[in-house]
Amino acid sequence: MxxxxxxxxxxxxxxxxxxxxxxxxxxxxxxxxxxxxxxxxxxxxxxxxxxxxxxxxxxxxxxxxxxxxxxxxxxxxxxxxxxxxxxxxxxxxxxxxxxxxxxxxxxxxxxxxxxxxxxxxxxxxxxxxxxxxxxxxxxxxxxxxxxxxxxxxxxxxxxxxxxxxxAGAAAGGHHGEHHQPENHLIPRAVMAALGRLAEGLQVFGTDWNTPDGTNIRDYxxxxxxxxxxxxxxxxxxxxxxxxxxxxGTGRGYSVLEIIRAVEEATSQAVPWTAAPRRAGDPAELVADATRAFEMLGWQAEHSALEHIVQSAVVWHRKNPQGYSA
Ligand SMILES: NC(=O)c1ccc[n+]([C@@H]2O[C@H](COP(=O)([O-])OP(=O)(O)OC[C@H]3O[C@@H](n4cnc5c(N)ncnc54)[C@H](O)[C@@H]3O)[C@@H](O)[C@H]2O)c1
Structure with missing residues (x-):
């Protein structure tokens, strides 16, 4: 077609x-x-x-x-x-x-x-x-x-x-995420761990009604x-x-859990500071993707958090300028 x-x-x-x-x-x-x-x-x-x-x-x-x-x-x-x-x-x-x-x-x-x-x-x-x-x-x-x-x-x-x-990148790091400016959490956390975010990572709200006070998302x-x-x-x-x-995967991770996963994958600390909540942000978004399975036979097979983060780290390490290089 x-x-x-x-x-x-x-x-x-x-x-x-x-x-x-x-x-x-x-x-x-x-x-x-x-x-x-x-x-x-x-x-x-x-x-x-x-x-x-x-x-x-x-x-x-x-x-x-x-x-x-x-x-x-x-x-x-x-x-x-x-x-x-x-x-x-x-x-x-x-x-x-x-x-x-x-x-x-x-x-x-x-x-x-x-x-x-x-x-x-x-x-x-x-x-x-x-x-x-x-x-x-x-x-x-x-x-x-x-x-x-x-x-x-x-x-x-x-x-x-x-x-x-x-989130995540192709295996081998030849193809990945490059937004300018990058606003997404996982790439920003990886960039912060690799020393490429001068200001460090901002965490928008630590007082949400969630177990650790930070936003929860389904990656x-x-x-x-x-x-x-x-x-x-x-x-x-x-x-x-x-x-x-x-x-989605049906499993949510808080911002602090993502930071910890990036620290494990890079063996580097992620420098971060608490910032005010952003307008328009909900506290928690986690999918029920049963219907995609029923209608398409689709399941998230590559979406274990460790794999997502590891693939993003490989991409960022191999491509410090993203596609600009
Ligand atoms: N990234 C996410 O987590 C996420 C989550 C939910 C939905 N989405 C949706 O998925 C889609 C893709 O997201 P992404 O992260 O790949 O974004 P992206 O910015 O990387 O890709 C969007 C592409 O569209 C092009 N584009 C934008 N406006 C255009 C126009 N008027 N004419 C021609 N080209 C135009 C841009 O140049 C860019 O290449 C978007 O519709 C977004 O809203 C993304």
């Missing part, structure tokens, strides 16, 4: 594009390189901004595809609180443009656990009402709704994958996420109905 991967020069997108190519799909990546890296995806690439409707239309006219996997978005909760309009344009307009330009094409969408807000249940399943606490989560919930309306009208099926926290290896996209496309090519699926 010919698959369009948007945002395929980014972290999760490039990992997925590589796996799709290995699975004998023909992969076409579109990315504007606003955040991504050319070196992350060695295959076919068109560089343009998906917010530009006429560019998307021209691309679609020249490149019919069998399926779309849409990663391109801005993905920083704090930035979305400060710049909500930028997030609504960045995260919703490309979905609309792609749906208009590729009528009927099966669509796999990168959604997020940020759509849930802060439910009180220990593990979050897909039946919970969506109540995002920040504009980032709200844009993801709105895009899901757009895709649901399109599907209800018989204009194209979708699978929305609600990732919990993506899933990027290789497991990539696998879920391949399965989701197969599911849609089998004419199965549209659905929304959590991707």
């Amino acid at each position: 010919r698959i369009l991967v948007t945002g395929g020069c980014g972290y999760i997108g490039s990992t997925t594009a590589r796996l799709l190519a290995k699975s004998d799909h023909e992969v076409m990546v579109v990315d504007d390189l606003s955040e991504g890296h050319r070196q992350a995806w060695p295959g076919a690439l068109e560089i343009f901004d998906l917010r530009d409707a006429s560019a998307v239309q021209s691309f679609a006219a020249a490149n019919p595809v069998d399926g779309i996997v849409h990663f391109a978005a801005r993905a920083y909760v704090g930035e979305s609180v400060a710049q909500p309009l930028r997030y609504w344009r960045a995260n919703l307009v490309p979905v609309l443009n792609l749906c208009e330009a590729f009528p009927g094409t099966p669509f796999v969408f990168s959604s997020s656990c940020a759509t849930y807000g802060q439910p009180t249940t220990a593990r979050l399943d897909e039946s919970l009402p969506l109540a995002p606490l920040n504009p980032y989560g709200a844009t993801k919930a709105a895009a899901e709704r757009l895709l649901q309306d399109r599907a209800d009208a018989g204009q194209g099926a979708f699978v929305a994958l609600r990732y919990f926290n993506a 899933v290896h990027v290789a497991d996420l990539a696998e879920a996209h391949v399965l989701a496309l197969d599911y849609l090519f089998d004419d199965q109905p549209s659905t929304v699926l959590n991707l």
Whole structure:
């Protein structure tokens, strides 16, 4: 099948594009390189901004595809609180443009656990009402709704994958996470341990209602996420109905537990300081991913915390400048 991967020069997108190519799909990546890296995806690439409707239309006219996997978005909760309009344009307009330009094409969408807000249940399943606490989560919930309306009208099926926290790198350290600036906890903790974060690691809130007072998140290896996209496309090519699926492990780790895991993997101390809570952050997000197993046969197989952290350490040690080198 010919698959369009948007945002395929980014972290999760490039990992997925590589796996799709290995699975004998023909992969076409579109990315504007606003955040991504050319070196992350060695295959076919068109560089343009998906917010530009006429560019998307021209691309679609020249490149019919069998399926779309849409990663391109801005993905920083704090930035979305400060710049909500930028997030609504960045995260919703490309979905609309792609749906208009590729009528009927099966669509796999990168959604997020940020759509849930802060439910009180220990593990979050897909039946919970969506109540995002920040504009980032709200844009993801709105895009899901757009895709649901399109599907209800018989204009194209979708699978929305609600990732919990993506982390880790390819075995051997040739391919990994490089955000600029890096805002994710595991890479920041590794950078701090390796002496590459001048200011050390900030821990946003040590007074949350959790056992050690720090946030709890569910970390899933990027290789497991990539696998879920391949399965989701197969599911849609089998004419199965549209659905929304959590991707996580069902096990949460606090920030302090992550710091300890990074200290063990690097044999270095992680220098950290307590900072105030960030606006829009929930205390705890842990997935119930039963449905992804039932519908796709998906399970997180590479997501043991030690493996995630170890793979991230190898990537950072081998690539001190990320892809910039
Ligand atoms: N990283 C996580 O833990 C996480 C968790 C939940 C959901 N997600 C979602 O997964 C997706 C990928 O996340 P990531 O961490 O790989 O992000 P990333 O920033 O590494 O990748 C996004 C890619 O999209 C490109 N892009 C952004 N806007 C574009 C536009 N208008 N036109 C063309 N290209 C554009 C960027 O250049 C980048 O290469 C995002 O949709 C994000 O919201 C990520």
